[in-house]
Amino acid sequence: MADRAEFLASIRHRTRTGKYKPTHAPDVAWTPKESPPETRLIEDPSARFIEKLEALKGHGFRAESGDEAREYVVSLARSRGAKLLVRWDDEELAGFDAPLADAGVEVAVPRDPEGLREVAGRADVGLSTASWAIAETGSLVLESGQGRGRSVTLLPPTYVAVLRADRILGTVPEAISKYAGGKVPANVCFHTGPSRSGDIEMSLVVGMHGPGDVHVVVVG
Amino acid sequence: METKKPPRQRDTRDRREEGIVSPVEGFNERGRKAAGDKALHDAIQLFTHKSVAGRNAVLNALPEAPELRERAYGIKQRTMANLDRYLEQMADAVEDRGGNVFFADDGEDVVRYIGELARRRGAKVITKSKSMATEEIELNHRLEEDYADLDLEIVETDLGEWIAQLAGDTPSHIVGPILHMNLERVTKILSGAAGENLPPNVQALAAFARKRLRQKFLTADVGITGANFGVAETGTIVTVTNEGNGRLVTSVPPVHVVVMGIEKLIPRFEDLSVFTRLLARSGTGQELTVYTNFVTGPRAEGELDGAEEFHLILMDNGRSKLLGTPFEEALYCIRCGACLNVCPVYRQTGGHAYGSTYSGPIGAVITPLLKGTDEAKDLPHASSLCGACWEACPVGIPLHDLLLKLRNHQVEEGLAGKGQKAAFKVFENTMKSPALYNISRKAGRLAQKPLLKDGSVKPVPGPTSGWTGSRDLPPLAKKSFRELWKEGI
Amino acid sequence: MRVALFVPCYVDLITPEVGVSVVRLLRKLGVEVIYPEGQTCCGQPAFNSGFFDEARSVARHFLDVFEGERFDYVVCPSGSCATMVSHYYPFLLEERPAERERAEAMGGRVRELSDFLVNVVGANAGDLGARYEGRAVFHTGCHGRRELGLLEEPRELLEGVEGLELVEWPNEELCCGFGGTFSVKMPDVSTAMADEKIKALEGSGADTLISGDSSCLMHLAGRLRRTGHDTRVLHLAQVLDPENGGGK
Numbered sequence: 001m002a003d004r005a006e007f008l009a010s011i012r013h014r015t016r017t018g019k020y021k022p023t024h025a026p027d028v029a030w031t032p033k034e035s036p037p038e039t040r041l042i043e044d045p046s047a048r049f050i051e052k053l054e055a056l057k058g059h060g061f062r063a064e065s066g067d068e069a070r071e072y073v074v075s076l077a078r079s080r081g082a083k084l085l086v087r088w089d090d091e092e093l094a095g096f097d098a099p100l101a102d103a104g105v106e107v108a109v110p111r112d113p114e115g116l117r118e119v120a121g122r123a124d125v126g127l128s129t130a131s132w133a134i135a136e137t138g139s140l141v142l143e144s145g146q147g148r149g150r151s152v153t154l155l156p157p158t159y160v161a162v163l164r165a166d167r168i169l170g171t172v173p174e175a176i177s178k179y180a181g182g183k184v185p186a187n188v189c190f191h192t193g194p195s196r197s198g199d200i201e202m203s204l205v206v207g208m209h210g211p212g213d214v215h216v217v218v219v220g
Numbered sequence: 221m222e223t224k225k226p227p228r229q230r231d232t233r234d235r236r237e238e239g240i241v242s243p244v245e246g247f248n249e250r251g252r253k254a255a256g257d258k259a260l261h262d263a264i265q266l267f268t269h270k271s272v273a274g275r276n277a278v279l280n281a282l283p284e285a286p287e288l289r290e291r292a293y294g295i296k297q298r299t300m301a302n303l304d305r306y307l308e309q310m311a312d313a314v315e316d317r318g319g320n321v322f323f324a325d326d327g328e329d330v331v332r333y334i335g336e337l338a339r340r341r342g343a344k345v346i347t348k349s350k351s352m353a354t355e356e357i358e359l360n361h362r363l364e365e366d367y368a369d370l371d372l373e374i375v376e377t378d379l380g381e382w383i384a385q386l387a388g389d390t391p392s393h394i395v396g397p398i399l400h401m402n403l404e405r406v407t408k409i410l411s412g413a414a415g416e417n418l419p420p421n422v423q424a425l426a427a428f429a430r431k432r433l434r435q436k437f438l439t440a441d442v443g444i445t446g447a448n449f450g451v452a453e454t455g456t457i458v459t460v461t462n463e464g465n466g467r468l469v470t471s472v473p474p475v476h477v478v479v480m481g482i483e484k485l486i487p488r489f490e491d492l493s494v495f496t497r498l499l500a501r502s503g504t505g506q507e508l509t510v511y512t513n514f515v516t517g518p519r520a521e522g523e524l525d526g527a528e529e530f531h532l533i534l535m536d537n538g539r540s541k542l543l544g545t546p547f548e549e550a551l552y553c554i555r556c557g558a559c560l561n562v563c564p565v566y567r568q569t570g571g572h573a574y575g576s577t578y579s580g581p582i583g584a585v586i587t588p589l590l591k592g593t594d595e596a597k598d599l600p601h602a603s604s605l606c607g608a609c610w611e612a613c614p615v616g617i618p619l620h621d622l623l624l625k626l627r628n629h630q631v632e633e634g635l636a637g638k639g640q641k642a643a644f645k646v647f648e649n650t651m652k653s654p655a656l657y658n659i660s661r662k663a664g665r666l667a668q669k670p671l672l673k674d675g676s677v678k679p680v681p682g683p684t685s686g687w688t689g690s691r692d693l694p695p696l697a698k699k700s701f702r703e704l705w706k707e708g709i
Numbered sequence: 710m711r712v713a714l715f716v717p718c719y720v721d722l723i724t725p726e727v728g729v730s731v732v733r734l735l736r737k738l739g740v741e742v743i744y745p746e747g748q749t750c751c752g753q754p755a756f757n758s759g760f761f762d763e764a765r766s767v768a769r770h771f772l773d774v775f776e777g778e779r780f781d782y783v784v785c786p787s788g789s790c791a792t793m794v795s796h797y798y799p800f801l802l803e804e805r806p807a808e809r810e811r812a813e814a815m816g817g818r819v820r821e822l823s824d825f826l827v828n829v830v831g832a833n834a835g836d837l838g839a840r841y842e843g844r845a846v847f848h849t850g851c852h853g854r855r856e857l858g859l860l861e862e863p864r865e866l867l868e869g870v871e872g873l874e875l876v877e878w879p880n881e882e883l884c885c886g887f888g889g890t891f892s893v894k895m896p897d898v899s900t901a902m903a904d905e906k907i908k909a910l911e912g913s914g915a916d917t918l919i920s921g922d923s924s925c926l927m928h929l930a931g932r933l934r935r936t937g938h939d940t941r942v943l944h945l946a947q948v949l950d951p952e953n954g955g956g957k
């Protein structure tokens with residue numbers, strides 16, 4: 001068993017006494033591209049976000065109102081023949097229960113680990129919000145927290161997230177800077193389109209372990 | 221019980237006897253076989269061409285890419301110079317968040333720690349997401365052997381890794397572990413696991429794997445991951461996967477163990493904006509990997525999932541030896557695999573020819589460094605030094621220069637064969653004396669006379685045979701440039 | 710303008726006609742050419758094999774010979790040997806400050822041929838009266854490409870050659886597989902690399918292969934001949950030199 005103090009002391013010794021300091025900076029081989037492609041300017045983050053998500057075989061939908069968002073989710077659940085939907089325990093999503101129930105879809109809102117374990121694996125649809133989204137990559141930024149099970153976004157074959165348009169950031173660095181130098185939740189995930197694999201002969205498989213059917217409803 | 225794999229076929233040949241006069245015996249022999257294997261060749265071409273094209277497209281669309289590369293190099297340089305401090309910061313941060321930290325000198329330490337943990341938890345099923353660090357120490361194999369009494373079922377969950385595991389095979393590429401297998405072979409392997417004949421159809425095979433592995437995710441007692449990055453400032457572990465297995469392994473089982481090489485550290489969370497963008501683009505030609513997952517300690521109060529117990533194993537296994545040496549830059553690697561894809565040698569031989577966990581240019585550099593330079597003596601020579609690796613590397617590691625330094629290191633350690641040593645002494649003496657140079661030129665011309673045929677030197681055994689076996693050798697000219705110059709041009 | 714010619718050893722011994730063409734080209738442009746006769750080899754074979762001490766001693770010989778002459782530039786018809794002097798002499802002599810300084814000073818004056826022609830004298834193929842009948846592909850040696858960054862220069866020159874059609878070929882950035890002693894230490898992989906280039910060459914429909922490095926050419930020509938190809942193989946200098954009649 002390695003002792004922490006010894007382990008660190010030996011490393012300190014090497015870094016302090018090692019006489020060699022690498023000096024090669026990366027060389028000319030990467031030259032800057034002269035004109036940034038126009039696609040880099042993001043005028044309408046929601047539109048760019050949806051465009052990117054769709055390019056990755058996800059689905060984006062712009063809802064004018066909360067009602068429209070609920071309609072989208074209900075009709076999505078219906079079209080997938082869903083019997084059980086599991087969602088985050090989040091106020092923004094509370095209004096989805098009644099219309100879903102009216103459409104014959106049972107809604108589970110787990111509030112303890114056992115409850116989540118019991119439903120997440122057999123639910124047809126997972127529903128969550130997102131803390132942020134990233135326009136340039138079509139990513140959702142998902143934070144763990146009370147009532148926000150990670151498996152809700154992972155185990156059901158269909159996953160839908162609902163978020164307000166003003167939560168859409170432009171770039172990856174912007175999203176990262178939300179956590180830089182501060183508190184990071186136990187889990188953050190940049191979730192970018194449906195789960196995929198290309199391991200067998202480089203053929204694309206969508207929905208490998210996570211959901212293959214990913215929807216994001218942007219409200220407002 | 222599809223995960224009861226046949227015993228791992230280890231390379232048991234004693235490489236020590238392979239002198240440096242033909243230092244590449246091991247590699248050249250395996251490389252020769254690989255280069256002659258048409259199916260393998262096609263598979264490698266398919267993978268590397270697609271990967272390189274994808275990488276080029278996304279990097280060309282990122283004007284700040286050159287700047288990011290400079291920054292990546294700078295950050296890694298700073299990290300290594302103060303590695304002890306950052307490791308301490310990392311350990312403190314993880315402990316602050318309720319995680320456990322263990323410093324492991326080598327693979328042995330890691331195996332023992334995880335084995336004892338599994339025993340304490342009464343674990344039966346362990347799920348793993350792709351991790352080169354655990355491949356490096358043959359974790360699965362050693363856990364199964366050393367902790368046979370626990371009867372552990374250790375399941376790789378990356379599709380490619382799982383297929384390799386079922387076949388008792390090893391990954392042949394950092395990013396595309398089974399690029400060497402064609403559909404037919406994969407169908408056979410998965411059919412074996414299913415106990416029935418599956419159709420040779422990628423979607424159907426993946427659906428089977430999804431179903432089978434889903435059970436494992438849900439029943440696993442422990443999840444093991446590697447780390448693409450560890451952030452010292454926050455104690456955050458970053459894993460990137462496209463399939464989602466990395467996120468599943470860290471979210472569902474009650475225990476999460478991270479095996480992280482100490483060089484994976486970066487100082488600040490903000491630095492991730494440099495590295496995540498470079499890694500996805502260089503490795504798979506994506507702007508961002510599908511699941512870029514950040515885990516900081518165990519699940520927080522009131523959370524419904526995520527591991528209850530979090531263990532970070534910081535593994536040295538030969539890495540710290542490189543600090544402060546001319547080989548330090550080898551530790552800057554972020555394992556993106558770009559150098560493999562562009563390497564003209566790798567493109568002919570594939571990964572298994574390297575006979576080591578890490579293949580391609582970075583494998584040729586890091587393997588002898590981690591294992592000791594008298595191991596894998598052939599690898600530093602498995603390169604034409606074209607520099608394509610260095611050009612592709614998102615951290616700007618001068619891999620070709622490191623290979624040169626390794627070759628020199630072998631010479632200095634007395635690992636070079638006597639014949640070669642004598643030959644280069646003659647070379648030195650000849651080349652620093654114009655008179656000797658002129659004499660040997662004349663002697664060479666005389667010596668080649670009986671060998672000339674149709675304007676080339678005939679293939680004969682001896683020093684030229686390495687060349688003439690497959691290529692014509694041009695003869696020495698009747699008059700050298702020097703002679704022509706003297707006569708007047 | 711006065712230049713000292715650095716003729717790599719294999720050009721001196723095997724393809725001296727390349728050196729002759731270089732002399733004619735330079736003179737045609739009004740450049741005075743000297744040839745320091747003490748020169749031998751840049752030391753690369755030993756260096757690439759890890760024999761740094763032996764390479765260092767050859768490097769010192771090179772520095773002694775060339776420092777004894779008066780010139781504006783050293784011109785070398787090989788990206789690889791030029792790189793050896795400009796990049797790897799300082800690398801070899803890193804821990805010997807005085808010698809390193811010598812190496813850096815020399816390195817700053819070494820120019821690969823196309824670099825010198827385009828960037829120092831501003832020559833073009835038209836000035837030289839170059840003419841060549843054929844469809845050609847150009848192979849940039851790896852040192853020229855990555856260490857010296859000479860991608861445009863040779864092409865610019867070749868595009869001006871009357872009668873010559875320069876065509877693209879796939880994966881042109883791939884190494885030819887020579888790699889110095891690599892080609893004999895690992896003949897099979899090295900040959901497979903050459904075959905990949907030859908496949909691309911066949912696909913391009915070119916009848917001529919041109920490069921700025923005779924070592925790459927020797928390797929590819931060796932394989933082309935062995936596999937029964939009659940592709941013409943020429944150094945850039947030969948194509949640019951009208952008196953060489955396009956190397957025939």
Ligand code: SF4
Nearest residue numbers: 553554556557559613
């Ligand atoms: S050495 Fe560079 S290119 Fe190769 S895997 Fe590591 S980071 Fe990627």
